Amino acid sequence: MQPISAQKIRSSFLNASRSEASRLNLPKNFDSLDWENLEILGWRDPKMPLRGYLVFPADDGTVTSVLLRAPEGGARKNRSVLCELCRAVHAKNDVFLWVARRAGQSGRDGNTVGTLICADFLCSANVRVEPPKNEINPDPAAVVAQRIEGLKERTQLFLDKVRGG
Template sequence: MYEITVARIRSSFINASRSEAAKLTLPRNFDSLDWDSLDFLGWRDGKMPLRGYLMLPGANGPVGIMLRAPEGGAKKNRAVLCELCRDIHSKDDVLLWVAKRAGQSGRNGNTVGTLICADFGCCRNVRVAPPVNDINPDPEAAVARQVEGLIARTAQFMDRVRGA
């Protein structure tokens, strides 16, 4: 992912008003992000913990969406799989993040949701190489497939928010 400025972040949201985008809190480590290891930028708002943000690079610059987490957090009685990274080894919580649809549909109250790691650690999760075995003789190729899948599934969710 390429480095993104604060102004570019605030102007990239397709499902947030200008005032909502102006109020967002950037990730604590924004100035030291390792942009080369990010396929998307995802974070929880430090001032509003039930709010999250997800940004994906696009042909015309980054595209961002604002998300909302459930009030009670994750249910602890069962494990669920993040739909973006599909990491089966992660011990992180997975939440049903919900986004208003872009445009008039979102202003009418329509939303879409998907299961995403609570801490948006998907970019880190897909880079964990599987053990070498008959199924995965080439761990680097497996990681490359996992990264491709993460990018594709994140783009599909963005398209659902966009209404495409």
């Protein structure tokens, strides 16, 4: 991912008002992010821990962002949960059902869409964990490349649902 300015992020939200976008708190490490190793940028608002943000730059250079809400009390399952974006399996407290208002009138009418996402949005790091080399995965780098593409595709599908598609 190429570096994205705070202004571009604030202007790219599908489901947040201008005032909500202008008040968002950027991640503490925003100025030192490792942009080259990110396919998505996500973070929890340090001042409002139930609020999250997801930023996705498409291959055509456009940036799409969504405002998300986590459930009160975190995850409530007694089993491991699969993140729908990176497909990494985590303990019950590491994945939340993040919910986004739909874009446009549908969202203003109260319609939402949700998906299971890593609680701290570490999906880009998760897909980069190389599996051990074996008969099933003879080329770990190829597996990582497939995971990265899968993360991008699934993120775009979720954003399309927020958009109303």
